[in-house]
Amino acid sequence: MNCKYFGKCGSCSLYEMTYEQQLSYKINREKERFKEFYINDFEIIKSEDSRFRNRAEFRIWKEYDKENIPTLSYAMTSFEKKVLPISLCEIVSENIHLLMPKLLKLIEKSEILSFKLFACEFLASTTNDILVTLIYHKKLDEKWMQEAKKLEEELKVKIIGRSRGQKIILSSDYINETLTINNKQFFFEYKEGGFTQPNTKVNIQMIQWVLQHLEKSNKDLCELYCGGGNFTIPLSTKFRKTLATEISKTSIKSALRNCELNNIDNIDFIRMSAEEFVEACANKREFNRLKDIDLKEFNFSTIFVDPPRAGLDETTTKLVKNYDKIIYISCNPETLHRDLKELTKTHKIDNFALFDQFAYTNHCESGVILNKI
Ligand SMILES: C[S@@+](CC[C@H](N)C(=O)[O-])C[C@H]1O[C@@H](n2cnc3c(N)ncnc32)[C@H](O)[C@@H]1O
Structure with a gap:
């Protein structure tokens, strides 16, 4: 990509490199950062060189x-x-x-x-x-x-x-969006003010990457920070039931609508912060929002988390460690590194991917799959 504002506009900070060079730069930087936990090659998901932000x-x-x-x-x-x-x-x-x-x-x-x-x-x-x-x-x-x-x-x-x-x-x-994931169409409404992934082509490949590493299971999925169901809906096809939580009312409304659009009926979406969900699981607090849901009815094998830049708080990290499989999508390698320090005490990293959602910037998205040791 060549932009006449390269070097002037503060948005693209890696402007002196070609697409491939900025990608290699980020791969090497992240390899160095995570080498204490993972020494194999990362799986790399590239972006388009230009016109990628929706x-x-x-x-x-x-x-x-x-x-x-x-x-x-x-x-x-x-x-x-x-x-x-x-x-x-x-x-x-x-x-x-x-x-x-x-x-x-x-x-x-x-x-x-x-x-x-x-x-x-x-x-x-x-x-x-x-x-x-x-x-x-x-x-x-x-x-x-x-x-x-x-x-x-x-x-x-x-x-x-x-x-x-x-x-x-x-x-x-x-707006209406249709994502084709492994040749199947999924329908979404993206609401103004709700979170959506900024790079659609990379987003599709992120979802496919997670699906590719999941066997079909008769157990259940727990998801925190689910947004409008971007991952939840395609991933729910691999599990018996899914319980997904999210703090934003706008996003939960979209998630419920997106379920209808895709005729999916094995997901329970609850508006609840990750911290509140930890309290509910530990029976520390009763929540009206959970009155129709019996947490004991779920047989969770996997937890999927895609937190904001701050990563997981201490109590959520503790909760996540109880699951056999952890799938962690991160938009901030610094907090991911901090959280992996704790998670690798009980789990081993089996897959690690870098998704170049934010080409020409220092930001990068990662995906990590951990299994209980
Ligand atoms: C990076 S987005 C991921 C959303 C979704 N996985 C997707 O792909 O569109 C993080 C989400 O976490 C939500 N969030 C932020 N803080 C939270 C918290 N403390 N507890 C639960 N959800 C939170 C945000 O509203 C946002 O939807």
């Missing part, structure tokens, strides 16, 4: 010419932490890339839409569904809604307007 956020920047006529542009933060106006972004998916200039041109023509517009977020699917969230520093009124509706119809996208204490959904607050 969600993106930009500031909106206004500049005035000599006649005081404003021009809008998207903006990122530069390495010097200054505003950097940009006309394109090479890492966003093709549909976001094509939409970006058209959207800005139409917004520029409308005083109502452009006034106090502060930021813009895109969420796109491979089925060409796009949600645009316009974020303002002003109260949004009926006039704004009329103008935004016209924009929605002209561009054939879904628009949400946000301002302090306001969220205006013009037609819908989610």
Whole structure:
């Protein structure tokens, strides 16, 4: 990939290397980090070289010419932490890339839409569904809604307007996505505000990687940090029953809807933090949210965790160690390393993969499968 903002825009920090070089750099760095636990080769899942991100956020920047006529542009933060106006972004998916200039041109023509517009977020699917969230520093009124509706119809996208204490959904607050996993289609609704994996092609391969390392079982799966069921739904096909928990209400709503869309009825989704789930398992606290679920009815063999950057807290790490098989997907190698120090006291790492979800940045996603010693 070549981007005219390489070296200026603070988003892509590994800009001096080719795709393959930045990947090798990350592989070597992670091999060194994890060598005390794992010395075999990592399985490597590559990204596309460009146009791989299905969600993106930009500031909106206004500049005035000599006649005081404003021009809008998207903006990122530069390495010097200054505003950097940009006309394109090479890492966003093709549909976001094509939409970006058209959207800005139409917004520029409308005083109502452009006034106090502060930021813009895109969420796109491979089925060409796009949600645009316009974020303002002003109260949004009926006039704004009329103008935004016209924009929605002209561009054939879904628009949400946000301002302090306001969220205006013009037609819908989610997009439809279809993921083809091992030749089978899975259907998802991605809701604005819920977590979704940013690199769809890598996401599909992450799910396939986990499935490839799982035998069909008549036992049960426990999942923490399940989001909208991205892994849960395909993985549930390998287990008798699945119990999946997640802290976000928005994500649990999506997860329940995604189950319906895929006609899956062997998953129980519960809105519950990992810390609360630990308390429920230890019978330390009673939860109304668990009133219809008898934890004793599950015969768990495997636990799947995909925590946020902070990794697992101490009590969750202890709980996870009770399961025969642990599947750990991590977006932060530092906290993964810390957690593996503890988990490798009782479990052995059998598989380790690096997923290059965040190409041209220092970030990388990992997958580890551990089995009880
Ligand atoms: C990296 S995302 C993974 C989501 C999902 N596995 C996926 O692939 O889309 C982490 C998820 O953990 C949730 N989360 C954050 N803190 C949590 C906590 N303390 N307990 C449970 N879930 C939490 C977030 O809402 C988010 O959905």
